[in-house]
Amino acid sequence: MTLSLFPSEIKEIEQKRQAPPEGGFIKWFNKSAIKSRLKKALMVTQELRCAYCNSFFATGVNMSWDIDHILCRAKYPDLFLEPDNFVLSCKECNGAKSDKDVLHTHHPRPLKHVPQPTDAYDIPHARKTSWTTHVSHVAYLVYMGKSTQGWNLIDVCDLNRKAEIAAGQPVGAVKVAIEEKLFASWDIPLPQGSTVTQEVAAYGLKREKEIELQAAPIIAELNKKTAAAEAKARRATEKLARETGAQPPPPT
Numbered sequence: 001m002t003l004s005l006f007p008s009e010i011k012e013i014e015q016k017r018q019a020p021p022e023g024g025f026i027k028w029f030n031k032s033a034i035k036s037r038l039k040k041a042l043m044v045t046q047e048l049r050c051a052y053c054n055s056f057f058a059t060g061v062n063m064s065w066d067i068d069h070i071l072c073r074a075k076y077p078d079l080f081l082e083p084d085n086f087v088l089s090c091k092e093c094n095g096a097k098s099d100k101d102v103l104h105t106h107h108p109r110p111l112k113h114v115p116q117p118t119d120a121y122d123i124p125h126a127r128k129t130s131w132t133t134h135v136s137h138v139a140y141l142v143y144m145g146k147s148t149q150g151w152n153l154i155d156v157c158d159l160n161r162k163a164e165i166a167a168g169q170p171v172g173a174v175k176v177a178i179e180e181k182l183f184a185s186w187d188i189p190l191p192q193g194s195t196v197t198q199e200v201a202a203y204g205l206k207r208e209k210e211i212e213l214q215a216a217p218i219i220a221e222l223n224k225k226t227a228a229a230e231a232k233a234r235r236a237t238e239k240l241a242r243e244t245g246a247q248p249p250p251p252t
């Protein structure tokens, strides 16, 4: 499985960029087999979790997910096709992040390629660093930063939006109250002698096990579909190589 683009795909993209079909290049790309293949590959790589809120969604349906460009298309159009700039995101996080610039203020501009050091970004880079190093959470509803980048991520993607709407209060002021309310909503009585925090942690571990079980069959199906899409792109690339002497497809 690869997040890189096959030469046949790059060629097709270049052709459509130069002579966009009706509706424009972006509309074409959004409906293309190339984007569909990339999205499935990202679903497998990220195990059906959003790069930003880390929520698990038990669906392998393309429409349920977005591909986000970490450094956005509006400000960094040259990075549009760089695999290190793609992440899988839920619709809400992608909408909240929108065209916000997450390249660190001090990083030199303009860019030719996606920067590799993780401190080049204001937020944790979803593929180069571990989400849990930077953010803690309660049931993927209440988020707290463990680092400056983690706090920035909460801010950029408005991760506490759902909890704050439910509680009618900002998270920082009423974290425990929110947790207690969540407990009540789960209809789980708090055992005597234990704290909300301990019980929430136990609930979290149980939920992670459920997620693993739910994810496994969906990821297995996505792996099959991705392999079929890659085989097709590989055949197209081999044909292209025979015709033009272009480079062979990337290794699997």
Ligand SMILES: [Zn+2]
Pocket (backbone or CB within 6 Å): 050, 051, 052, 053, 054, 055, 089, 090, 091, 092, 093, 094
């Ligand atoms: Zn999300």
